[in-house]
Amino acid sequence: MSTILEGLRYAESHEYVKVEGEFGYVGITDYAQHELGNVVYVDMPDVDDEVTAGEDFGAVESVKAASDLISPVSGVVVEVNEALNDSPELVNSDPYANWIIKVKLSDPSEADALMDAAAYKAFINE
Amino acid sequence: MENKRTCLYDKHVALGALISPFGGFDMPIQYSNIVDEHNAVRQACGVFDVSHMGEVLVTGAESEKFVNHIFTNDVTGAPDGKIYYGMMCHPSGGVVDDLLVYKMAPQRYFLVINASNIDKDVAWIMEHAKAFDVVVEHQSDKYGEVAVQGPKTEEIIERVLGIPCKELAFYTCKELEYNGETIIISRTGYTGEDGFELYGSHAFTNEVWDKLLASGEVKPCGLGCRDTLRFEVGLPLYGDELTDDITPLEAGLGIFVKLEKDFIGKEALAAQKSEGLKRKIVGIELKDKAIPRHGYEVEADGKVVGVVTTGYNSISTGKSVCMAMVDIEYAKLDTEVAVRIRKKVFPGVVTKKRFYDKNYKK
Numbered sequence: 222m223s224t225i226l227e228g229l230r231y232a233e234s235h236e237y238v239k240v241e242g243e244f245g246y247v248g249i250t251d252y253a254q255h256e257l258g259n260v261v262y263v264d265m266p267d268v269d270d271e272v273t274a275g276e277d278f279g280a281v282e283s284v285k286a287a288s289d290l291i292s293p294v295s296g297v298v299v300e301v302n303e304a305l306n307d308s309p310e311l312v313n314s315d316p317y318a319n320w321i322i323k324v325k326l327s328d329p330s331e332a333d334a335l336m337d338a339a340a341y342k343a344f345i346n347e
Numbered sequence: 348m349e350n351k352r353t354c355l356y357d358k359h360v361a362l363g364a365l366i367s368p369f370g371g372f373d374m375p376i377q378y379s380n381i382v383d384e385h386n387a388v389r390q391a392c393g394v395f396d397v398s399h400m401g402e403v404l405v406t407g408a409e410s411e412k413f414v415n416h417i418f419t420n421d422v423t424g425a426p427d428g429k430i431y432y433g434m435m436c437h438p439s440g441g442v443v444d445d446l447l448v449y450k451m452a453p454q455r456y457f458l459v460i461n462a463s464n465i466d467k468d469v470a471w472i473m474e475h476a477k478a479f480d481v482v483v484e485h486q487s488d489k490y491g492e493v494a495v496q497g498p499k500t501e502e503i504i505e506r507v508l509g510i511p512c513k514e515l516a517f518y519t520c521k522e523l524e525y526n527g528e529t530i531i532i533s534r535t536g537y538t539g540e541d542g543f544e545l546y547g548s549h550a551f552t553n554e555v556w557d558k559l560l561a562s563g564e565v566k567p568c569g570l571g572c573r574d575t576l577r578f579e580v581g582l583p584l585y586g587d588e589l590t591d592d593i594t595p596l597e598a599g600l601g602i603f604v605k606l607e608k609d610f611i612g613k614e615a616l617a618a619q620k621s622e623g624l625k626r627k628i629v630g631i632e633l634k635d636k637a638i639p640r641h642g643y644e645v646e647a648d649g650k651v652v653g654v655v656t657t658g659y660n661s662i663s664t665g666k667s668v669c670m671a672m673v674d675i676e677y678a679k680l681d682t683e684v685a686v687r688i689r690k691k692v693f694p695g696v697v698t699k700k701r702f703y704d705k706n707y708k709k
Contacts (some may be wrong), residue, residue, distance in 0.1 A: 227534070258377070258380050258381060259380050259381060259382045261638065261660040262636045262637055262638055262660060262667075264637060264689065264691075280689060282570065282637075282638045282660070284381045284382065284575060284659065284660070284662065285376075285381065285571055286640075287640060287689075288637065306636075309636075318537075
């Protein structure tokens with residue numbers, strides 16, 4: 222049973238965004254980390270890179286495969302989770318505490334179009 | 348087309364395995380996770396269902412001559428119980444398949460081939476057998492096979508299965524009676540660790556699987572870690588390091604090619620050897636942890652000079668490494684090359700293609 226947090230917004234490609242004011246914290250869901258298995262590398266963008274909703278901004282690599290990260294929101298990267306460089310497995314142990322990028326949102330209302338917790342729960346059929 | 352299932356399929360499902368297609372079969376990729384399964388084999392003991400592998404029996408007056416004709420290694424005068432690794436090649440020198448040949452007894456050879464190539468290989472073997480006084484029997488459906496691998500395997504097989512195996516040397520086999528049937532056990536594997544492979548009926552295979560798991564000392568392991576294990580010790584996988592278009596010499600497997608005898612593909616391989624290789628499979632170690640994967644391009648001097656055949660973040664060493672087919676000018680040890688991974692280019696250096704030392708008991 223995957224953990225799904227209330228208050229977050231979810232994309233069909235299994236990224237979440239936690240919106241706080243004009244910033245959004247983007248990571249992958251518990252369901253996604255479980256499907257991927259042991260995460261061994263997170264390919265993150267650089268600070269100041271632009272991200273666009275629906276476009277890839279990096280990848281999460283498990284032992285077997287690389288999985289693109291699709292941004293659920295648009296904006297500019299203001300911080301990346303440096304801890305993941307040395308400890309990518311944090312994405313497995315707590316994917317919600319271990320967001321991947323912090324984005325200054327170009328349009329905070331953009332996240333409203335994403336699924337809420339109940340809709341995501343139905344989407345992954347649990 | 349519907350995928351085939353091995354005789355252990357229901358057991359995999361019951362264990363909650365992640366099942367994926369491989370070589371025409373629905374196979375278990377992992378039960379728990381690849382890292383734990385990989386480490387179990389390096390440190391203790393794991394069991395793999397490898398019943399998808401194909402088996403072909405060659406018998407008859409000209410069986411030695413025939414096997415030598417289709418096989419790059421030399422089985423002339425082989426003692427009973429000896430096993431040889433080698434390839435079947437096209438006249439071009441490209442590889443039809445890599446395989447094990449078990450010399451079971453006089454005029455009796457047991458060939459173990461890759462699941463993904465069973466149809467191609469059987470057709471190839473049958474076609475070439477026409478000119479020889481041999482009988483070829485395709486026995487893939489008759490046999491189940493498990494590979495039991497890891498440093499504790501020998502002791503566990505003797506104690507848990509009651510099958511004596513201590514005296515078997517590396518790359519040898521024997522037949523023995525077990526519950527009224529003749530089974531085959533060999534000291535072989537595909538992990539770089541000591542271990543054995545057991546061939547027998549579907550009932551035997553199920554019994555061995557159940558007994559090993561019931562002991563609590565043997566971890567069920569999927570094809571996911573089978574690949575990471577074989578990769579770390581530089582063993583090739585057909586489809587990655589060997590194909591119809593890659594020769595054994597390009598793959599660095601020249602010691603299994605005996606050019607002093609005749610076999611299909613010999614002329615092309617002898618010519619390739621005398622002219623010198625134009626490309627070769629090497630190891631590459633990246634400085635970063637980004638993972639080079641099959642098909643990614645290798646770059647140097649501002650151009651593409653090769654392609655990754657297999658790559659991982661090595662579970663045993665933590666380094667991002669790959670095997671790659673590169674132009675010969677870039678194949679020397681310590682040559683600086685780079686691998687393009689998505690949008691970035693990651694620098695690395697050419698290494699040996701053995702990233703972890705084998706731990707065979709010879």
